[in-house]
Amino acid sequence: MEHRYVACKLHGLNAQWSEEKKQSYIRHAIREYNIHKTLIHRHIVRLWDIFEIDPNTFCTVLEYCSGKDLDAVLKATPILPEKEARVILVQIFQGLIYMNKRALKIIHYDLKPGNVLFDELGIAKVTDFGLSKIVENDVGSQGMELTSQGAGTYWYLPPECFELSKTPLISSKVDVWSAMVFCFIKCSSADVLSDMTKHKREYFVKTQLLRHARLNFPQDLLFLMRQR
Numbered sequence: 001m002e003h004r005y006v007a008c009k010l011h012g013l014n015a016q017w018s019e020e021k022k023q024s025y026i027r028h029a030i031r032e033y034n035i036h037k038t039l040i041h042r043h044i045v046r047l048w049d050i051f052e053i054d055p056n057t058f059c060t061v062l063e064y065c066s067g068k069d070l071d072a073v074l075k076a077t078p079i080l081p082e083k084e085a086r087v088i089l090v091q092i093f094q095g096l097i098y099m100n101k102r103a104l105k106i107i108h109y110d111l112k113p114g115n116v117l118f119d120e121l122g123i124a125k126v127t128d129f130g131l132s133k134i135v136e137n138d139v140g141s142q143g144m145e146l147t148s149q150g151a152g153t154y155w156y157l158p159p160e161c162f163e164l165s166k167t168p169l170i171s172s173k174v175d176v177w178s179a180m181v182f183c184f185i186k187c188s189s190a191d192v193l194s195d196m197t198k199h200k201r202e203y204f205v206k207t208q209l210l211r212h213a214r215l216n217f218p219q220d221l222l223f224l225m226r227q228r
Contacts, residue, residue, distance in 0.1 A: 005064040006048060013056040028130070033060065035106060036129045043095035045117060045127035065125060067118030070182075074113050080186040091124040092116060092179050100172040105135035107170060111178035112156045133170070156181050 011029055013022050029050075036047040046063035053059055070088065074080060092111075099106040108115075110131040117125050158177040161170060 005066075007062045007064045009060045009062060010053075011058050011060065015056060029058070029060075032130045032132070035132050035134065038102075039099065039106070039129075041095055041098045042123065043091045043125050044098070045125045062127070063119075063125070065117035065119045065127075067120060067122060069114055069118070070116035070124070071113035073118070074182065074186050077186070082187055085183050085187050088116075088124050089179060089183055092126060093176075095124075095126045096172065096175050096179070099175075105172065107133040107135060107172055108175050108178075109133055109157075109170075111175045113182050135171070 011025075013025060017025070033047065033050050040046065045065060047060060048063070049061040051059055051061075077084075096108070096111075099108070106129075108126065108129065108131075110128060111126065115126060115128040117127055119125065156178040158174055161174065
């Protein structure tokens, strides 16, 4: 018999919630489970099972990662060496490539340092598919319509997610942008967001980042990007 350590994530329904809100929460959790359980890759946290504990509580059973998450790693390292950042990014992108080459492509849509975990060997694994999107087969090269904005960490999202004049079109490029945002921040020490409150971050994104027609990258980072 095989024995393994697992991580158990408890989901509690607030007894004060309306029945409609409870059912919405359950539908959302089941949707996440149905997407996540099909993803089997070295750089994606494995979802093993889901079960009910009582009428107001259920549990998802996930692969156990004993290391820190990427957010903790980045906070402990003011400027991440380019070599280390590259190793982590390659692993993340391997997971994203797998998600994009499936028959039903998956867009994570909430890729951020807190959703990248490390196991005991230091292998990076993407987790938390609560806001992920399934790309239908008939979607063209321009991407799929973003029918629900969700509540993702939007300073990691690209400008097309904030299109106001029409329904935004998104693709797997959303996840690529997100990964490169925290790479840029931590390789260049240009972390203008870490010391801001949530309100200030949102204001900064709306009034500055999304209004710029051109991004100015540090010359040393541009040199490294051109070498790839």
